Amino acid sequence: MRTLVTGAAGFIGSNLVDRLLADGHLVVGVDNLASGRTANLTGALRSERFTFIEASVASPELSEIIAGVVPQVVFHLAAQVDVRRSVDDPYQDASTNVLGTINVAEACRRVGTRRIVFAASGGSRYGEPTALPVGEDVPTNPLSPYAAAKVSCELYLGAYAGMYGLAPINLALSNVYGPRQNPHGEAGVVAIFGSALLTGHPTTIFGDGMATRDYVYVGDVVDAFVRAGEAQTSVTGTFNIGTGVQTTTVGLHGLMSEALGISEPPRYSGARTGEIQAIALDHTAARTTLQWKPIVDVRKGVYLTLAWLRDALDISLTATSEA
Ligand SMILES: NC(=O)c1ccc[n+]([C@@H]2O[C@H](COP(=O)([O-])OP(=O)(O)OC[C@H]3O[C@@H](n4cnc5c(N)ncnc54)[C@H](O)[C@@H]3O)[C@@H](O)[C@H]2O)c1
Structure with missing residues (x-):
């Protein structure tokens, strides 16, 4: 493909x-390397079947790039991903996330690429649902500019399906974790706890630690993208990609500490405004239609992530000491 x-x-x-x-x-x-790193592509760049182009999805250049490639499938993951930044600067968020997605859809319809697999946000599309795990049929309730932008992308892609016969699949991802997650960002608690625990720094839990998230391993998420890319073009719409299992922040911290043999308790700080209390996604539709299911449970996934982080941190520590 x-x-x-x-x-x-x-x-x-x-x-x-x-x-x-x-x-x-x-x-x-x-x-455009706004938050991504070419170091993440070190292996890929060795392949003759891979080409990297530094460009913004919101730029006019994108249309020429897509016209030059004529892809059979576009996997659209580029985004401004920081919810807090979307609150501080909703214009910038929308210009990347909404206008960037319209730009991708326009470029695709011009060259006849029907399949777009879009990274939607299952963690934010339903707001604070009353029953968990939540299914795709529950009305959307975006509570931040980031969430509103992601839902509007789904609506735009749906409109392009109706107008031009595009075949979008929106994968509504829960909390993704695993190798290459940035431990220096605001999100990504597994990477943040992991790097702090591995380097002997204190860890902080915001709130009482009883908030839950549905942690899904990146290898399983990637498998969902591949299945969506290979699905018949008659398959379109939104599919939840999560485990359906809720893990508390305290529980996650405990799992990670246990894996590393650390007994130091976390610190606690005030809850951050705007954060939802509980989320878990029902993935029945993905299981039935895409034959997708999560394979890696949170205990195994945390172990795999810690193993990766240990290597990644060693590399940067060596690089610092040599500098
Ligand atoms: N990580 C999660 O838990 C999660 C959950 C739900 C949805 N998502 C979605 O999955 C996608 C990937 O997220 P991630 O966690 O890998 O974040 P990430 O920040 O690592 O990846 C986003 C990538 O998009 C690039 N980018 C940003 N603006 C761009 C632009 N204008 N043009 C081209 N590239 C641009 C960044 O440089 C970065 O490499 C995003 O769309 C995100 O909203 C992630």
Whole structure:
């Protein structure tokens, strides 16, 4: 398959690129390196089947790039991903997330690429649902500019399906974690706890630690993207990609400390405004239609992530001491 991945240098995008290359596909990666890193593509760049183009999805150039590739599938993951930043600067968030997505859809319909697999946000599309795990039929209730932008992308892609016969699949992802997640960001608690615990720094839990999230391993998420990319074009719409299992922040911290043999308790700080209390996604539709199910449970996933972080931190510590 000839594929194009936006957000290719990011956490999930780079893991997807590696999987597509391992499956034998041709991959063009597009990223403006706003939060992504070319170091995430070190392996991919060795492949003759991979090309990297530094560009913004919101730029006019994107249309030429897609016209040059004529991809069979576009995996659209490029985004401004920081919820807090979306609150501080909703214009910038919408210009990347909404206008960037319209730009991708326009470029696709011009060259006849029907399949777009879009990284939607299952963690934010339902607001604070009353019953968990939540299914896709529950009305959307975005509570931040980021969430509103992601839901509007789903609506735009749906409109393009109706107008031009595009075949979008929106994968509504829960809390994704795993190798290459940035431990220096605001989100990504597994990477943040992991790097603090591994380097002997204190860890902080915001709130009482009883808030829950549905942690899904990046390898499983990438598998969902691949299945969506290979599905019949008659399959369209939104699919939840999560485990359905709720894990508390305290529980996650406990699992990670236990894996590392650390007994130091976390610190507690005030709850951050705007954060939801509980979320878990029902993935029955993905299981039935995409034959997708999560394979890696949180205990195993945390172990795999810690193993990766240990290596990654060692590399940067060595680089610092040599500098
Ligand atoms: N990580 C999660 O838990 C999660 C959950 C739900 C949805 N998502 C979605 O999955 C996608 C990937 O997220 P991630 O966690 O890998 O984040 P990430 O920040 O690692 O990846 C996003 C990538 O998009 C790139 N990018 C940003 N603006 C761009 C632009 N204008 N043009 C081209 N590239 C641009 C960044 O440089 C980065 O490489 C995003 O769309 C995000 O909203 C992530």
